[in-house]
Amino acid sequence: MPILNPRPEVQLTAKPLPGPAYQLVRFQVDDPIEDAALETAAVAGLPLEDARALVRTNLLHYHLKMIEEPQGLDRHLYHLVGNLTQHARIPIMTTRMDWVIEQLKPLTDLKTALDYGGGGGRDSIILANLGYQTTYCDLLNGFTPWVEKRFSARNKPVEIVDVRDLGERRFDVINCMDVLEHIYDLEYAVGDLFGHLRQGGHLIAYPSFYNSWDGDHVEKNCGYRPYFVELVAHIGLRLVARAGEVYHFVRESAPETPSAVERETVRRELYKHSERLSFQAALKAMAVMTNDFAEPALSTLIDNLAIWRLSRHRLGEKKPT
Numbered sequence: 001m002p003i004l005n006p007r008p009e010v011q012l013t014a015k016p017l018p019g020p021a022y023q024l025v026r027f028q029v030d031d032p033i034e035d036a037a038l039e040t041a042a043v044a045g046l047p048l049e050d051a052r053a054l055v056r057t058n059l060l061h062y063h064l065k066m067i068e069e070p071q072g073l074d075r076h077l078y079h080l081v082g083n084l085t086q087h088a089r090i091p092i093m094t095t096r097m098d099w100v101i102e103q104l105k106p107l108t109d110l111k112t113a114l115d116y117g118g119g120g121g122r123d124s125i126i127l128a129n130l131g132y133q134t135t136y137c138d139l140l141n142g143f144t145p146w147v148e149k150r151f152s153a154r155n156k157p158v159e160i161v162d163v164r165d166l167g168e169r170r171f172d173v174i175n176c177m178d179v180l181e182h183i184y185d186l187e188y189a190v191g192d193l194f195g196h197l198r199q200g201g202h203l204i205a206y207p208s209f210y211n212s213w214d215g216d217h218v219e220k221n222c223g224y225r226p227y228f229v230e231l232v233a234h235i236g237l238r239l240v241a242r243a244g245e246v247y248h249f250v251r252e253s254a255p256e257t258p259s260a261v262e263r264e265t266v267r268r269e270l271y272k273h274s275e276r277l278s279f280q281a282a283l284k285a286m287a288v289m290t291n292d293f294a295e296p297a298l299s300t301l302i303d304n305l306a307i308w309r310l311s312r313h314r315l316g317e318k319k320p321t
Helices: 020-025 032-044 048-063 075-084 092-104 122-129 144-153 186-195 219-233 259-291 295-315
Strands: 112-116 133-138 159-162 171-177 197-206 237-243 246-251
Touching: 020 092, 020 122, 032 048, 032 075, 032 144, 048 075, 075 144, 092 122, 092 171, 092 197, 092 237, 092 246, 112 122, 122 133, 122 144, 122 171, 133 144, 144 159, 186 197, 186 219, 186 259, 219 237, 219 246, 219 259, 219 295, 259 295
Parallel strands: 112 133, 112 171, 133 159, 171 197
Antiparallel strands: 197 246, 237 246
């Protein structure tokens, strides 16, 4: 790897993150930038100075937009560095887990945890350090070996499973952060989450239903934001608490069918409810536009009609009910 030292005149600093989440996930030191460099060096087998240069390049390019994307680097390694610098770039992605930790603290009978759509593995590390038998799942690809190396560098026994290979397994806790906004068929994903929760199991979810305008978030999913809680309550996920848009649900019903069968049953029920809720939201947006045209109402109309159309298509129906 070439030695990178772009823009030496730019000083990069980040404050240590407060709360228990960062202490559970940090590699060695409190400084988020230096910690990212230390972990990069350990995971990638790089000299520390090279790792520091790579972290610096990532921050200047990905976060501050001051330089062009570097060429000739392993793209999966560079993606990992982007995950390791999240503590410095977007502290809330770590500190919001402080609330999750408080939610889970009194639930001493919970043993197993699934990090659904685990990405760079941050939350899997937190869950493992909390003492859970932790399973990381995602659509496994060329990036996965770097996540595995991250767990190995910390000596964390986190199991790695493709999300399509979970089979009939059910978990005490499922963590699903920054996942649902990326999935076009949200009803399928929620059905899958439900099908892998045991009775009395807890779902922690943060669906970032905002349009990123770069293709990263599915645009229509913005429509779910006002009625997401109502939607999942319809299938038996009771809201225990929320902090902003981080939700804590519990499943109260006992499974009556295998996980895959339950997922498809719940999925269809969600389509029915999505169809009703999205159509109602679209009608309200139309009423607003009739009285006084407003761009937010138009966006709401478009998003909800897309949800309605998907639901109708999945249900095989042609007219609203």
